[in-house]
Each structure stands twice: as structure tokens, then as C-alpha cells.
Amino acid sequence: MGKILLIADPGVDDSFAIMYALLNPNIEVMGIACGYGNVSQADALRNSAYLLKLAGREDIPLINGAEAPLTGLPPQYFYEIHGYHGIGGLNTEHITPAKVYPFQKIYDLISTYGKELTIVNLSRFTTLALTFVQAGSNIHDAGEIIVMGGAFLVPGNSSPLAEANVYGDPQAAKIVAAQGRGITFIPLNVSNRAIVSLDIIHDLSEQTATPFSPILKPIMEYYSMQYQSIIPGINGAPLHDVTLLSFLTNEDHYKLVHRQIFVVDDGPSRGLTYADFRPVPEIIPHYPINKIVIDFNVKYFVNDFVKTMSSL
Template sequence: MKKILLIVDPGIDDSFAIMYALLSPKIDIVGIVCQFGNVSREDALRNSSFLLNLARREDIPLINGASAPLSGLPPEHYYDIHGTHGMGELNIKNTMFKNIYPFHKIYDLITKYGKDLTIVSLSPLTSLALTYLHAGSNIRDVKEIFVMGGAFLVPGNASHLAEANIYGDPHAAKIVTTHGEGITFVPLNVSHRSIVSKEMIHYLSLQTDAPFSPILKPLMDYYSEQYQLSMPGINGAPLHDVTLLSILTNEDHYTTVNRQIFVDTDDLTKGLTHADFRPVPEMVDDHPINKIVLDINVEHLLNDFMKVMNSSS
């Protein structure tokens, strides 16, 4: 069982990922860092609390993450896609926050779990970047780091060039790609193929006795309706963040390539991620090498999603 520290900005997609992680027999969530992104940090805390309450897992600490990008500019949220508070049309505004910790809790968890800990970033990379910048950081003591972010040789979703998590704070992403090494990036190249259909979700909502079954259908119905605007004819929606978690726990069903990753912060190319994909890439001195997931077994991923979400614990 993998012990993971989640960094999230739920949002419907992240909410499905949190539910998946809570139900997976291969994952033990030891903490959830809530930050800005799809929604504000306050809504991220509320939405995460709501899901933990449903699962009766209030023992999992929630951690205050970043509230804005490193540029100091106001954050860009995506309430138009995720709903008034980020959970579609669900009314969760009265959810009580419990067990909230300051940012330093991240370092305490790293000290406690060390090489048994995997950090999973499903949001803009601000909180992750800050862990590298702290003078007393022990981030290099963790086992591994996975990031949902980037778009290589494909269009973006926040702009024609950039994927949303990188676009949300390109300066933070640049810090992570220049200070981190061996990080696994799960980009749009693969995650946009992980389309969970409305029929799959409707089946789960009727068949599973998991604590989340009542909210699955309304969340996906709302999310799919928003995706229709950018992907006409889609029946469901790609669950980008679930893709990462399935990759994390099913290591024989994806392929990676090791490359130096670069992030643009200029206005015209903000959030663009690029790498040298030639057979013999030209290496930049002192720039670390990270991993990029290039392909996945989509059928296995969807079967894994249905199996995990159809469980009750």
C-alpha cells in the first residue's frame, strides 16, 4: 500500500481522484494539501472536508496550501467548469472544516514517512514548489513525486499551448522542473484519453454501496455538460487526476521517457512545457532529468477505475 500526500484543488476532477484514493486498497492517504487552482483555497478545503466527512475519514489531516501563484497576480479559477463552489450543483457550503494544519505539516509528514511517502500534485505546482524553496526543506527525503501537468506535442486546455496546472503558476512549475529530479509527469498527452462515460458513472451510482454513490451521477452530469462546450459529442469527461493515481498503482500499464523538461513563463507562451524528443536529445548542463508518461493502457485504466469505485472501503 502506497502512502501518499495529495496536493489538490477540487474541483470535480480532483474530487473523483480523492474518492478513488480513499477507496483504493493500494493507497493510504496520510494528508491532503488544499490550495488554489480550479477553486479558491477555501473552497478546496471545504470540498475536501466534504469528501472526508462522507468517507468518515476525518482523521486525515488537511493542510493549508498556497492561496495564489508565485507571481503575486490574482489566481485564475475555473468555477465555470466546476460549479459555484467546485462541486457542480451540490450544496456543500455549510460543510464544517476539521483537522486543518499549517503548511509546515508537510515537512512533519515527510519526516514521519520518509522513503515510504509519495507526493502527488494534482493542482498548480505552487505548494510543491514552495516545499523546495524552504530553507529547512526535507522534500528530497520522499520516495517519489508524481505531477499531473504539462502538454507535450499536443494542444493545451488552459490555452492553445498550456495545460491548466502549469498555466496556473508557470513560475512554480519552472522551479519544480529545475530543482526536482526523477519526478514523474502525467501530461495531457495521456490524461485526455481517459474518458469516463456517463453510463459508467450512472452504473456505479446504482450498483456500489460506497459512501460516495449518491454524488457520482450529479457530479459527472454537470462536468460532462461543461465538457460538451469544448469537446462537442463527448459522452462523459476525461478524469485527468484519476489517470495519475491509476498510473501510480498500476505500474505495468504505462510507458515513460526520461527528459529534461522546460517551462515558459513569457506572456505569449505562458505555461508551455517542452522537451527534446529526438532520439539523442541535446542536454542542458545542470538541468535535472524527469520522467514523462507518453502512453497508457486506457482499457486497463478504465477497468481499474470501475473496480476501485465499485468497492465500499
């Protein structure tokens, strides 16, 4: 069973990723660090606490992540896409997390589990970047790091060039790309195609009996309605963040390349991620080579999602 620390900002697709992780028998969630992004850090904590309560997993620690980007700019939220409280048509304003751990808890989990602990970053890169730059960091003692971020040779979703998690704090993404060792980036190249239809969600809602079955429709119906204005006729929505958990448990169905990854942190191209995709790339000395997922088996992803979301 794979032990993971989630860094999340739920957000609809983050919420589905959390549900997937809690239902998947091959994943053991050791903590959720809540940062800003799709929603404020406070709403991320509330939404995560709500999902843990539904699952009867309030033993999983919630951790204070970043509240704002390293750029010094105010954070930009996306409630219009994710819902008034960030979790579709649901209201979580009545939820108060029983306990929230300080940032140090991330280092404590790494100390306890070491290479057994995979860090899965679903949100803006700020919280993850801080784990690299703070004094006493033990981030290199952790196991694999998987991040949702980037757009390589495809359009962005926060700008013509930039994906949202990178665009929201390009300085933090630049730190992660420059200091990480073998980090796996799952970009929009993949996640934009991880579309789950409303029909599938309706079937899961009506034919399964997990703790999350009753909330699937109000979450996804809202999210899908917003996506209709972005991608007319989509009949569902891409569940970007679920791809990271599916990759973690089904790597054989994902295609990777190894490249040095660079991030533009200012100017008209702010948030652009790029790599040298020539057959013989130029390698810059003393700069890490990370991994980029460039393709995946869409049918397998959808089937895996249905199977996991149907299980108890």
C-alpha cells in the same frame, strides 16, 4: 500499501481522484494539502473535508496549501466548469473543516514517512514549489513525486500551448522542473484520453454501495454538461487527476520517457512545457532529468477506475 500526500484543488476531477484514493486498498492517504486552482483554497478545503466526512476519514489531516500563484497575479478559478462550489451540482458551503494544519505539516509527514511517502500533485504547482524553496525544506527526503501537468507536442487546455496547472503558475512549474529529481509528469497527452462515460457513472451510482455512490451522478452530470461545449459529443469527461493514482498502482500500463523538462514562464508562450524528443536528445549539464508519461492503456484505466469505485 502506498502512503501518499495529495496536493489538490477539488474541482471535479480532483474529487474523483480523492475518492479513488480513499477506496483503493493499495493506497493510504496520509494528508491532503489544499491549494487554489479549479477553485479557491477555501473551497478546496471545504470540498476535501466533505469527501473525508462521507468516507468517515476525518482523521486524515487537511493542510493549508497556497492561496495564490508565485507570479503575483490574481488566481484564476474555473467554477463554470467544476460547479458553483467546485464539486459539480453539490453544495458544500455548509461544510467547515474541523481542523486545518499549517504548511509545516507537509514537512512533518516527510519526516515521519521519508521515502515511503509519495507526493501526488493534482493542482497548480505553487504548493509543491514552496516545498522546494522554503528554509528547512526536506522535500528530497520524500519518495516519488507525481504531478499532473504539461502538454508535450499536443495542444493545451488553458491556451493553445499550455496545460492549466502549468499555465496557472508557470514560475512554480519552472521551479519544480528545475529542482525536482526524477519527478513523473502526467500531461494532457495522457489525461485528455482518460474519459469516463456518463453510462459508467450511472451504473456505479445505481449498482454500488460505497460512501460516494449517491454523489457520483450530480457531480459528473454537471461536469459532463460543461465538457459538451468543449468537446461536443463526449458523453462524459476526462478525469485528468485520476490518472496519477491509477499510474501509482498500475505503472506497467503506462509508457514513460526520461527527459529534461523546461517551462516558459512569460510572454505569448507562457505555460508551454517542452522537452527534447529527438532520438539522441541534447543534455544540459547540471539540470535534472525527469519522467514524462506519454501513453497508457485506456481500456485498463477505465476498468481499474470502475473496479476501484465499486469497492468498499
